[in-house]
Amino acid sequence: MTTLAASRASRNARPNSTRSNTMKIIDIRATPVTVPLAAPLRHANGSHWGRFVRTIVEVETDDGIVGLGEMGGGGESAVAAFNGLKPYLLGHDPTRLEEMRFIVANPTASLYNNRTQVLAALEFACLDIMGQKWGVPVHSILGGALRDRVPFASYLFFRYANHRDGSGEVRTIDQLVAEARSLKSTHGFTSHKLKGGVFPPSYELECYRALADSLPGDSFRFDPNGVWSTEQAILFGRQIEDINNDYLEDPVYGLAGMRRTREKVRMPLATNTVVVGFEQLAANVLDTAVDVVLLDTTFWGGIRPCVKAAAVCETFQLGVAVHSSGELGIQLATMLHLGAVLPNLTFSADAHYHHLLDDVIVGGKLRYECGAIAVPNGPGLGVTLDRAKLEQYHELFKELGTYPYDRDPLRPDWTPLVPNTRWADPLDGRTPRVTP
Numbered sequence: 334m335t336t337l338a339a340s341r342a343s344r345n346a347r348p349n350s351t352r353s354n355t356m357k358i359i360d361i362r363a364t365p366v367t368v369p370l371a372a373p374l375r376h377a378n379g380s381h382w383g384r385f386v387r388t389i390v391e392v393e394t395d396d397g398i399v400g401l402g403e404m405g406g407g408g409e410s411a412v413a414a415f416n417g418l419k420p421y422l423l424g425h426d427p428t429r430l431e432e433m434r435f436i437v438a439n440p441t442a443s444l445y446n447n448r449t450q451v452l453a454a455l456e457f458a459c460l461d462i463m464g465q466k467w468g469v470p471v472h473s474i475l476g477g478a479l480r481d482r483v484p485f486a487s488y489l490f491f492r493y494a495n496h497r498d499g500s501g502e503v504r505t506i507d508q509l510v511a512e513a514r515s516l517k518s519t520h521g522f523t524s525h526k527l528k529g530g531v532f533p534p535s536y537e538l539e540c541y542r543a544l545a546d547s548l549p550g551d552s553f554r555f556d557p558n559g560v561w562s563t564e565q566a567i568l569f570g571r572q573i574e575d576i577n578n579d580y581l582e583d584p585v586y587g588l589a590g591m592r593r594t595r596e597k598v599r600m601p602l603a604t605n606t607v608v609v610g611f612e613q614l615a616a617n618v619l620d621t622a623v624d625v626v627l628l629d630t631t632f633w634g635g636i637r638p639c640v641k642a643a644a645v646c647e648t649f650q651l652g653v654a655v656h657s658s659g660e661l662g663i664q665l666a667t668m669l670h671l672g673a674v675l676p677n678l679t680f681s682a683d684a685h686y687h688h689l690l691d692d693v694i695v696g697g698k699l700r701y702e703c704g705a706i707a708v709p710n711g712p713g714l715g716v717t718l719d720r721a722k723l724e725q726y727h728e729l730f731k732e733l734g735t736y737p738y739d740r741d742p743l744r745p746d747w748t749p750l751v752p753n754t755r756w757a758d759p760l761d762g763r764t765p766r767v768t769p
Contacts, residue, residue, distance in 0.1 A: 355426045356466065361419055361455075366409035366726035367733055368661060369690045369769040373493040373742070375757070377530025378749045380493065382736040383768030384686075387661050389693060389723060392433040392458035394427060397463050400458035401718055403663035404450055406632065407738035410730070414451050427459035430637065437633060446681035449634040456635030457667050457714065458648040464713030471670040471714055475640055483672035484681040485521040486554065486579075489513055489544070490658065490688070491531045493743075494764040504759060509540050510547045516687065520701035523551045524579060524681045525759060530557035533756045534569055545576045554579040558584035559606050563593045569707065570598030578755025579603075579651075579680055580625050586751050588613070592622035597657035602626050605656040609633060614642055619651050625652035625680065630667040632658065639671050647677045653683035662694035665706070666714040673708040693722045733769060742767050 374381040388411040390402035404411050421436050438454040460471045470739045472478040480538050489512060494502035513525055527544060529537040537557070545553050553576055553577050561569070566584035573581070579602040584594055585592050588607050603625035608617050609632045617623050626646055628639040643653045655672050658664075665686055672682055681704070692698045695717040709715025740748050742765035747755060 337460040342448065349761065350765075352454055355396070356396055356428065356462070357393040358392055358422050358425050360391075361415055361422060362391040362393070363412040363415035364389045364391075364446045364723060364727050365412055365730045366661075366693060366723065367769065368693065368726050369729075370688045371492075371690060372495045372503075372688075373452055373765065374490040374528075374685070374688060375492060375531045375741070376490070377560040377753065378543055378739045379737065379741050381659065381738065382742055382765075383466065383495070384729075384733065384736070385657075385659050385661070385689065386410065386730065386735055387664075388415070388454070389661075389663065389718070390432060390454045390458055391718070392427060392462060393454065394405065396466075398462050400461035400465070401457035401714060401716065402454035402461075403661055403662050404454040404455070405659050406450070407425075408737060409449065410456075414448070418455075419450065422455070427462045429628045430459055430635075433459070433678055436635070450631050453631045453633070453635045455688040456637065457630070457663065460636060461713035466681075468712050470708075470710050470712065471636070471667075472708060474674040475636065475670065475674045478673040478708055479554050479676055480678075480708070481710075482702075482707050483655070483669050483678075484524070484705045485520075485522065485684050485701065486524040486526045486681045486686070487513060487516040487520070488683055488685055489525060489527045491528070493767075495763045496570065496766045497768060499764070502762075503651065504545045504762065506540050510543055513544055513548060517551075520687060521704035523704055524554070525551060526554045526556060526582075527682060528558070530753070531562045531757050534565055534758045536759050537697055538569060538572055541573060542576070547639055552581055554575045554603070556582035556590075559583040559754040560749065560751055561585055563590045565592070565752065566594045567597040567647050570594060570600065574599050582627070583607070585716055588616060588620075592620065595622060601652065602666060603652070605629055606666055611638075611645075612643055615718065617651070618645070621651075623651070625654055627654050627656035627658035627683070627729070628671065629658050630664065630671055632656070633736040634668050636671050640674060641677045643677060652679060654676055654680035656745075657683035657685050659685045661689070662692040662699055662716050663714065663718075665699060665714045666709055669706060669708045671715065691726075693726060695719045719738070729769060734766070
């Protein structure tokens with residue numbers, strides 16, 4: 334055989350050899366769980382009713398590896414969505430993530446069925462599979478860790494009291510300050526985020542200023558979930574310009590309103606609502622409305638899209654941070670791997686995590702030290718499912734069911750508007766009976 338012919342034969346043989354070594358997905362299992370919170374968390378559109386409902390996803394391959402994913406869904410189960418994708422994905426190679434992106438979330442087909450968050454959970458699991466298969470942590474697959482710990486901000490909510498013992502309420506200024514000081518003492522936070530949009534803006538302004546006064550030397554961020562008018566956002570923003578603000582997050586909804594607000598206030602604006610995809614990111618680059626993009630591994634469709642978006646932000650000198658959408662330990666691990674590899678991560682990350690009473694991973698909740706959490710270094714995501722906890726909180730889900738994330742349990746006839754004017758009363762100290 335000539336040298337040229339031998340070379341051609343060798344090239345032609347490689348694909349068959351490669352195919353023989355590929356993995357195949359043989360099963361996808363989705364299990365809804367309910368994990369209790371210390372107290373119900375209030376937000377601009379309603380409340381987390383004393384618990385998080387999450388769907389734990391397991392993707393199994395033909396060589397026995399099981400990868401883990403996780404998805405939220407506003408207090409609802411996503412089991413049906415994952416079961417519906419089995420005909421698309423059984424037999425698919427979990428390393429072929431770009432093809433999976435179009436199988437699950439083709440942008441034109443998704444006009445009829447947006448599966449972005451479903452894709453994210455599947456991507457988490459497939460990256461976990463790859464890391465286990467190759468014996469490396471996910472951050473190594475993403476380019477390698479630049480830091481071994483990710484700093485976090487305290488995530489402060491106005492909270493209803495836990496109806497079982499009356500604990501956990503955050504409604505008054507004194508309660509808010511006490512909660513912030515307690516979190517700082519326990520976990521070491523030096524940046525503090527207050528979730529607003531619940532009470533009248535004038536009252537929340539008093540709360541925010543008192544919070545800043547109580548923790549001199551720390552930094553602060555405020556997030557009313559995009560429910561203010563542009564005029565209200567400008568008024569509020571101008572009255573907090575003397576505070577050491579990381580940024581003002583989503584004071585209004587929409588790029589146009591954010592742009593108008595940005596022209597009038599002297600602090601960075603951040604978002605996790607109006608720049609959550611590459612078309613919006615491009616629009617923001619061309620006509621800047623947002624200074625800091627909060628990257629959410631679920632909202633963007635996975636860890637890898639967040640890394641791509643961060644690279645765009647690096648090119649155009651936009652800030653990035655890591656957003657929280659109400660995670661258990663599996664999604665928190667994705668946030669940590671993301672935070673580990675971003676060169677332009679200059680803000681502490683968000684996490685609801687410290688409000689949880691438990692987790693579904695072996696060893697229980699990951700621990701904060703000096704306001705940061707260590708990046709897992711085990712193969713894959715570096716976390717393992719605790720089967721007993723999974724069963725315990727699946728049974729709790731079956732007992733309690735879902736809850737309406739966009740409803741307030743003590744205002745059943747209330748509907749949030751955008752912009753909103755229908756505020757809760759800060760003098761109303763009632764306690765809803767919703768905590769597990």
